[in-house]
Amino acid sequence: MKLTTALSALALLVAAPTAFAADVPEGTVLSENQTYTFWLLDAIKSMDPQINTDVEGSDVLRNLFEGLYNEDAKGALVPAVALSHDLSEDGLTYTFHLRPEAVWSDGKPVSAGDFVYAWRRLADPETASEYAWYMELMQVKNAAKVTAGEVPPSELGVKAIDDHTLEVTIETPLPYFPQMLVHASTFPARQDVIEKFGSDWTKPENMVTNGAYTLTEHILGERVEMDKSDTYWDADKTVMTHLTALTVNDLNQALTRYLAGELDRVNIPAGQYPRLKKEYPDEATSLPYSCSYIYMMNLSDKGPEALKDVRVRKALSYAMNRDVVVNNILQGGQHPAYNWTHWATAGFEMPEIDYAGWTQEERNEKAKELLAEAGYGPDNPLDLTLNYNTSDDHKKIAIAAQQFYRPLGINLTLNNMEWKVHTDKMQSQDFDMARYAWCGDYNEASTYLDLFTSYSGHNSGKFYSEEYDALMKESKTAENPQPLYTQAEQILAEEMPVVPIYHYAKVDMISSDIKGLPTENVMQTWYGKDLYRVAE
Missing domain, CATH: 3.90.76.10 (Dipeptide-binding Protein; Domain 1)
Structure with a gap:
């Protein structure tokens, strides 16, 4: 041809x-x-x-x-x-x-x-x-x-x-x-x-x-x-x-340097897009961007025993108040995420995910029930550590997560480190939970979903599902893989190896x-x- x-x-x-x-x-x-x-x-x-x-x-x-x-x-x-x-x-x-x-x-x-x-x-x-x-x-x-x-x-x-x-x-x-x-x-x-x-x-x-x-x-x-x-x-x-x-770990400092004319493009810090769009309408931009932001959980033998219980993993996801993250912290056009694949991915058919349609109060109540069934609560707290790489935005979201989890009896210790150390620890399964984001390598859902196969080089949490692997392998030969992608997302929603938080927008000053x-x-x-x- x-x-x-x-x-x-x-x-x-x-x-x-x-x-x-x-x-x-x-x-x-x-x-x-x-x-x-x-x-x-x-x-x-x-x-x-x-x-x-x-x-x-x-x-x-x-x-x-x-x-x-x-x-x-x-x-x-x-x-x-x-x-x-x-x-x-x-x-x-x-x-x-x-x-x-x-x-x-x-x-x-x-x-x-x-x-x-x-x-x-x-x-x-x-x-x-x-x-x-x-x-x-x-x-x-x-x-x-x-x-x-x-x-x-x-x-x-x-x-x-x-x-x-x-x-x-x-x-x-x-x-x-x-x-x-x-x-x-x-x-x-x-x-x-x-x-x-x-x-x-x-x-x-x-x-x-x-x-x-x-x-x-x-x-x-x-x-x-x-x-x-x-x-x-x-x-x-x-x-x-x-x-x-130019590498600038402090995003607020980077914005200051942009406004001083030292940078031609910079990400807008969390919460500042509405103000900057009013002040600089020709420079502040927000566009869909194929990346998803999650907290990955370590399901390997080196991870916490508690996270091997799907009830605990679901509780951690349900209690994450994505509306607060997106509307109160980020404020840049991001979308709350209840699944893994970015919503704007070409051809992707979003599955029906039950908890996405609940109110946050309903999610919190269900999280309490699941934690209680697993033996955890305010009287028997669950102690976990969250690793995240240096960024004021990541820090704000991590602090919010602490607050979301505390009433449920989950004590989340925050552990900040520079990027190389952070990723090295993830690759060696030296973490409980870790802030992570994945940006698509190409505009098709498999770029996201292949990551959680057992043979993936980036499945740092070591999630493993024979059914999931089989679906993704079948998708490679399917005339229409989209239904298989939807099924794969449903497995992730049931097994909850990660806490989906939000789907990115590219929020920049240019x-x-x-x-x-x-x-x-x-x-x-x-x-x-x-x-x-x-x-x-």
């Missing part, structure tokens, strides 16, 4: 060439200052595309590297390193045709072999990537066997036919497979550079990239500096000459002279090459 037919069947759009980089309307007067400074809450754990797990890290890597496809402002796929692809009639073999003008920052052509190396490296158990499972989710042939160490990475279903032709074999037809290719873990990597420098290959002086920008400075926990790459294939249409990412950021893509995927600053 040729590209045009394949994309039509997949409901994907290839944009006109003007969407490849900054699409500046005719007559626009550009500013002489074409720099963009954006905010990061936490230090980026890794600049390695196959190692990074963070949304903020992906925002940086998407500018330093480029995969097979990018997204346009509405979320449709547009050519990146791949100009097109063919799909076999059985839907199992993708043949990608790479653009010959794509080169690395040292001038070496980007080859199909660079993708083969990166994908094998991602799946290789020796790499110990938390995203190794992504190859399995993509249904790449033999991915599960490679990640399990049963066969060598060379057996992965990806090969270079020639320098500009990449062939990928998957195990079952997957309509959204091309959409998964925008994720940073699938970006190419240079074998010679990584083998020469080892873990130091991500230092600015060693790093070789193929994106629209090159890394010029990275001070961990402080800043990332990126210059426009002269070797990028579409450099002539890239207007922004420099990108800066300088009015910055143009080109997406507003109609629920993934909120942005590229520096699409941006430009207009003259004031």
Whole structure:
């Protein structure tokens, strides 16, 4: 099946060439200052595309590297390193045709072999990537066997036919497979550079990239500096000459720095959107954003015995007053969450979840009943610790949770730590409950629901359900997986391995002279090459 037919069947759009980089309307007067400074809450754990797990890290890597496809402002796929692809009639073999003008920052052509190396490296158990499972989710042939160490990475279903032709074999037809290719873990990597420098290959002086920008400075926990790459294939249409990412753990301080002109974009602190929208109507924005905020519970052998009781887990969820969190604390257009998958996910059919329709008083009464049945209450309190990463917003929600739980006889101790320590503790099951959020890797419900399978690299709470696993595996071959996704959500509502709290909105202050950021893509995927600053 040729590209045009394949994309039509997949409901994907290839944009006109003007969407490849900054699409500046005719007559626009550009500013002489074409720099963009954006905010990061936490230090980026890794600049390695196959190692990074963070949304903020992906925002940086998407500018330093480029995969097979990018997204346009509405979320449709547009050519990146791949100009097109063919799909076999059985839907199992993708043949990608790479653009010959794509080169690395040292001038070496980007080859199909660079993708083969990166994908094998991602799946290789020796790499110990938390995203190794992504190859399995993509249904790449033999991915599960490679990640399990049963066969060598060379057996992965990806090969270079020639320098500009990449062939990928998957195990079952997957309509959204091309959409998964925008994720940073699938970006190419240079074998010679990584083998020469080892873990130091991500230092600015060693790093070789193929994106629209090159890394010029990275001070961990402080800043990332990126210059426009002269070797990028579409450099002539890239207007922004420099990108800066500043790490500021204190969101209120970050807002102050934005108002002082030091930042061009920053998240709005909890509760301040209504005021800022009145004061700065052209700068305060709130858009749907495919992320879900939860408290994950540790169900592993290392977790508290109490949390192995589903009655306790349900009580913790029922007693969470989401309306207070969303309407009184956040106030930025977020939605209360009683399920896991973000409400705006394409095609997702929300299940009927009983407690979502109760009043908060009804939820609290049911929580008391369940805790009493489990042997807990004010006379026999349940002691738990909640870990959360540094953020004033996370702190406010955690303090509210303490107050919600205290009347039920639940004593919640709050434990704040920086991001890397927080995620390391989650990965090693060193927690009772942990603040967590997941942002979709692509716009389809499986990006959320696959996380709670037993083979997921991010199922830090170690929830396990044979029925759930079976549903998610069946969804990969189902002609219409949506009913299976609904059933999976119902299992989560019954087993309650997490406390769903809210579905995100992207609530930002954005300088009015910055143009080109997406507003109609629920993934909120942005590229520096699409941006430009207009003259004031």
